[in-house]
Amino acid sequence: MSGIRRYAPAATICVATSLLMAPALSAPPGELPFGAYDPEGYFSSDNELTIEHVFMPWEDVNLASLAEADAYALERHRALMITIEPWTWTRDERNTEEFLRNGIGQGYYDANMKAVCGAIGSLQSPVSVRWGHEMDAGDGQFIWSGWQPADYIASFRRMAGICRTEAPAINVVWSPLGLENAADYYPGDEFVDVVGLSIFGYEPWEVATLGQPQDYAEVLTMRYNLVQGFNKPVVVAEVGYSGSQDYVDAWEAKVRETRPDLPLLVGAVYFNQKEVYDWPDGFGMPDWRVEHRVLPSN
Numbered sequence: 001m002s003g004i005r006r007y008a009p010a011a012t013i014c015v016a017t018s019l020l021m022a023p024a025l026s027a028p029p030g031e032l033p034f035g036a037y038d039p040e041g042y043f044s045s046d047n048e049l050t051i052e053h054v055f056m057p058w059e060d061v062n063l064a065s066l067a068e069a070d071a072y073a074l075e076r077h078r079a080l081m082i083t084i085e086p087w088t089w090t091r092d093e094r095n096t097e098e099f100l101r102n103g104i105g106q107g108y109y110d111a112n113m114k115a116v117c118g119a120i121g122s123l124q125s126p127v128s129v130r131w132g133h134e135m136d137a138g139d140g141q142f143i144w145s146g147w148q149p150a151d152y153i154a155s156f157r158r159m160a161g162i163c164r165t166e167a168p169a170i171n172v173v174w175s176p177l178g179l180e181n182a183a184d185y186y187p188g189d190e191f192v193d194v195v196g197l198s199i200f201g202y203e204p205w206e207v208a209t210l211g212q213p214q215d216y217a218e219v220l221t222m223r224y225n226l227v228q229g230f231n232k233p234v235v236v237a238e239v240g241y242s243g244s245q246d247y248v249d250a251w252e253a254k255v256r257e258t259r260p261d262l263p264l265l266v267g268a269v270y271f272n273q274k275e276v277y278d279w280p281d282g283f284g285m286p287d288w289r290v291e292h293r294v295l296p297s298n
Contacts, residue, residue, distance in 0.1 A: 025272075025290050030256025033267035035081065037238070042272060042290060044076070052078040052125075053237070053269050058112040059088035063119040070123040079126040081173070081237065081269065084116055086132055086144055086159075097143040104155040113162045121167035130173035130237060131159050134198055136182045141277050149184040156187040175237050178223030186230060195227045195264075196237030200271070201251055202286045203243025204295070205279055213243065216251045217259075224262050236268040240275075240288030248294050 027034045027048035035051020036043045043049050052073040056066075066082075073080050086109065087094050095103070103109050113131075120127055132155065138146035144155075160172045175196030176182035186192070199219050206213050224234060241251040255268050274292075275285040287293060 028252045028256045031258050032256040032265070034256055035078065035267065035269040036272050037269065038272045040272070040289075047076075049076070050078055051081055051267060051269050052076070053081045053083065053271075055083045055085060056116070057085050057087055057089045058109070058116050060090060060093075061116070063115065066119050066123060070125050073125045079128065080123065081128045081130060082120060083130040083133060083175075083237075084113075085142075086112075087142075094143065097147070100143050101147060101151055101155065104158060105151075110158075110162060113159050114166055117163035117166035117170075120163070120170065126171075127167065127169070128171040128173050128194060129163055129167070130175050130196055131163070132156060133175040133196065133237070134177040135185050136176040136179045139280070152185050153187045156185075157191050160187070160191045173235070173237065176227070178226060180226065182223075182226050183229070186227075189230065189232075192230070192232055194266075195230060195232045195234045197223045197227070197234065198238040199223065199236055200239070200286075200288070201241040201243070201247070202279060202283065203247040205281065205283045205286075208283075209281060213247055213250075216241070216254045217257070220254075220259075220265075221262065224265065228262075228264055232264065233266040234262070234264045235266055238271045239268050240271040240286070240293075242286045242288055242293040243295055244297065245294050 024045050025042045026046055027043070033050045035049050035053055037053035037055065052069070054069050069080065086100060117129070120129065132144045132152070134142060135145045135147065135152050144152070156174065163170060164172065171193040172191065173194045173196045174187060174192040175198070176185060178197040178199070199216065201214055201216060201219070203213050220236065227234060239255055241248060259265055271288050272290060274287045274289060278285055
């Protein structure tokens with residue numbers, strides 16, 4: 001049975017120990033509100049962070065671990081962003097895309113969402129709920145991505161409705177990757193409070209595939225422009241970068257920039273963990289962790 005990726009009961013001692021041993025890290029420079037998915041606790045003592053991001057599955061999960069995440073966030077005066085992944089983290093026990101899609105439509109998973117959001121409704125921290133993220137991607141990583149837009153929209157609306165009933169104070173985050181087809185999956189203004197985006201930069205892949213490194217500000221502008229028409233607050237719900245020292249420094253300098261030209265931008269949340277799925281073209285699993293993201297020079 002899984003806990004959430006902050007304080008799973010089976011991992012409490014391990015995580016607590018890591019908080020004592022991990023070097024203290026500080027947020028990037030800037031004024032944009034900043035948070036992190038930080039399971040090893042590297043940002044635990046940084047008062048600059050205002051968002052604590054946690055991930056959880058809706059199957060085989062110990063919901064009691066949410067209370068521990070709540071206590072952790074409250075102690076640090078942070079809001080919680082909770083990403084709910086509609087599957088189990090036990091890979092060989094996952095259902096198929098078709099089973100998930102049909103199961104949601106037939107009400108099979110209503111109880112899962114009700115249980116998770118019932119627990120969320122008891123938390124004291126301000127909470128944003130991010131369900132079924134990066135649905136616009138078609139790379140096969142998630143069994144809820146790449147659906148026909150109408151199917152995804154119906155599923156999102158059903159799950160958002162259940163969660164708001166169980167936890168009326170939440171903000172609902174609709175969070176595409178930010179590809180050209182993202183707007184096709186928008187579930188409607190009444191079902192969305194905040195729009196999330198994901199931005200990852202891996203210099204070796206960019207040089208090999210695109211011919212040159214990407215600029216964070218340019219990628220953000222491009223993806224922001226795809227969703228700004230919805231007139232919702234926009235948060236970069238996942239951001240990570242790895243490459244040479246110059247590359248990392250360039251992204252680090254821009255990730256917390258306030259952008260008058262992007263008036264809906266309200267925050268950025270760093271993904272301080274190693275990638276768990278292979279990048280395309282044989283580039284393996286980049287390590288986004290702050291202590292490991294600078295690659296050795298050749």
